[in-house]
Amino acid sequence: MNLSLTDTSTLRGAGTVLLPGDPGYEAATVPWNLAVVQRPAAVAVPRSTDEVARVVRAATGLGMRVAPQSTGHGAAMLANRSLADAVLVRMHELTGVTIDPAARTARVVGGTLWRDVVTAAAAHGLAALHGSAGDVAVAGYALGGGLSFYGRAHGLASSHVRAVELVTADGGLIRASAEEHSDLFWALRGGGGGNFGVVVAVEIDLIPVADVVGGMLLWDLSRAREVTRAWARWTADLPESATTSLRYLRFPPDPAMPPFLSGRSLVVIDGAILEDDERAAELLAPLRSLDPEIDTFARIPAAGLVDVHMDPPGPVPAVSDHAMLADLPDAAIEALLAVAGPDVDIPLMAAELRHLGGALARPNRGALTLLDGAFALFAVSATPTPELAAAGEAVTRSIASALAPWTSGSTFLNFAEREIDPRTAFDDADWARLVEVRRSVDPTGVFAAAHAIDPRR
Ligand SMILES: Cc1cc2nc3c(=O)[nH]c(=O)nc-3n(C[C@H](O)[C@H](O)[C@H](O)COP(=O)(O)OP(=O)(O)OC[C@H]3O[C@@H](n4cnc5c(N)ncnc54)[C@H](O)[C@@H]3O)c2cc1C
Incomplete structure (x- = not known):
């Protein structure tokens, strides 16, 4: 321009x-x-x-x-x-968090990262529905739905947003809540960040959780078939108090990494269980019977949950692909093993399955009512060079394609880092309502979002 x-x-x-x-x-x-x-x-x-x-x-x-x-x-x-x-x-210079312990809420300024909110809430024995990485911002995460390790028990993070303050296309500041601009408030909860204005603050509900049973179980990737099958069976009748993820991880040799990770290919199950110690141990028993090499599941302060997934500690170059799976039968596990298991040599950082269902599958408040699928797949490659970028592009696509026969046809916007049709994240009526809201607050399409709701359609 x-x-x-x-x-x-x-x-x-x-x-x-x-x-x-x-x-x-x-x-x-x-x-x-x-x-x-x-x-x-x-x-x-x-x-x-x-x-x-x-x-x-x-x-x-x-x-x-x-x-x-x-x-x-x-x-x-x-x-x-x-x-x-x-x-x-x-928005990274416009940050801050204020906790109201009596109301169990946090007011989070526009560009604040989850780690800061988690730490501030923990000082009052409270927890927030944060995701797996502390350096993701509350705004983009919560406006896109927000899938946490509390998810099967408490639902989507967007459902726990109480109010949003944003600067709209005319430069005005408005507060959207159940009482004010309620249509816009509905759209902001799960409709995807960036479509309606610049969010300068989000008010969220906190949950009275001071500690959780959280951690990980780790095996060599050569155990992938038996561990994945056992986890898939385990998730089938698991109470909603448990939300976990299973990943195939590949780490390059790196002296800065702990030896159990450096140069290793692994299968890891991690997450949280909101039960007392005895019940949590009972639930974990079938997985522990697979004799993991490392088992860190224990009662930990809720603030520690933001570190169990071992997401990269800082910015990385990466490409990814995503799919929502309706089911994870043995045939799907075989398809995953064929493209990402121990027998293939691929430039992949992680192939991840997040267990959904529970409160994530029941009506949540806001535009994203539920996550339509039993598992969310996320495949990601680190891409430090152009050659690795092309290879990572191909390998992450191949993993999503291999599991295509089991997709629900839906998409989770937060996990979609490629161009997708955002309509696939919503049902038709909710999509039509989202377009209407966008038209009413930003008729000419001033705002550019990762997943655009086009006001002219
Ligand atoms: C390592 C890693 C781990 C992750 N783990 C999880 C997880 O466990 N659960 C989960 O649900 N997701 C997870 N995600 C996905 C993440 O939630 C999305 O990428 C999310 O959109 C990031 O929000 P952001 O604001 O940090 O990113 P950005 O790229 O800054 O923003 C994403 C979108 O939100 C909009 N946006 C951001 N800030 C504002 C604002 N202040 N006002 C208006 N719009 C705004 C942007 O316009 C953009 O459309 C993870 C991503 C990574 C890379």
Whole structure:
């Protein structure tokens, strides 16, 4: 986009706004997913709600779009669709969390990461429905649904959002809740981040959980067939108090890693069980009978749950693919083993199955009513070089394709880092309502989102 000198000074006058060539522009545009290159017309790094509003008004006044972003975990789709006419609004300097222990709520400022919320809540014996990684932002995660290790017991994180404060396309600040702008509030809970405005605060419910039985069981990948079959059988009649994941993990040799990970290929089951110690041990017994090499399941402070999944501690270049599975019969396990098991040599970081069902499969509050599937598949490759990017692209696709016969046909937006049809995440009536809400708050499509609800359709 060609901006005149007057245009650029309008943008710069709105706050910390950097243009291509400015010192700091390159650094400010780097997302969490280092494989993605973002080249927006400008990047803003606001430090206040007023600044967000000024930036939105300056951008729309110049006919530009606005792309909100907290971490850039989900940056791939935004960048694919070009940001050449957009101001990327990076929210990482606008953070903070306030806990109301009596009401059991947290007010989380726009760009805040889960780790900060989890730590603040734990000081009051409370927990939040965070995901597996502490450096994912609350805003993008919760607006996209939010699948946590509390999920089968407590449902989607979006269902526990109480209010959202956002700067809309006209630069105004509004609060959406059950009482105010209730249609927009419905849409924000699970409709996908970035579609309705720049979120400057989210108010969420906390749960009275001070500690949980959490941890992992680990085997060499050569045990994948028997462990996967046992886990699939185990999940079939598991109480909703347990939410777990099974992954095939491959680690390169790395002296910085603990020896049980460095250079190893593994099968790992991890998650949380919201039961007393005796009942949790009873539930874990069938998995423990498989004689894991490492077993860390124990009662831990709730704040420790954000670390059990061992997600990368910081930004990485990665490509991924995803599918929702209706079922995991032996034939599906064989299909997974054929493309990602111990007998194949592939550049894959993780092939993961998250167990769904329970409260995730019952009506939740908001636009994303449920996760339609028994398991969510997520396959991810680290891609430090262009060659590995192409290979990772191919291998993650091959895993999703191999399991295609068992898909529910649905999609979970938070796990979809490729271009997908976002309608597949919702039923027809909810999608039509989402488009209506988008039309009413952003009729010209000012906001650019990872998973776009197009107001013109
Ligand atoms: C290592 C890793 C682990 C993960 N684990 C889980 C998990 O356990 N459960 C789960 O459900 N998901 C998980 N995810 C997926 C993650 O929840 C999504 O990628 C989510 O969209 C990230 O939100 P973000 O704000 O950090 O990312 P971003 O890329 O910054 O944003 C994602 C989307 O939200 C929008 N958005 C972000 N901030 C704002 C804002 N302030 N206002 C308006 N819109 C905004 C963006 O426009 C974009 O459309 C994981 C991802 C990674 C990389």
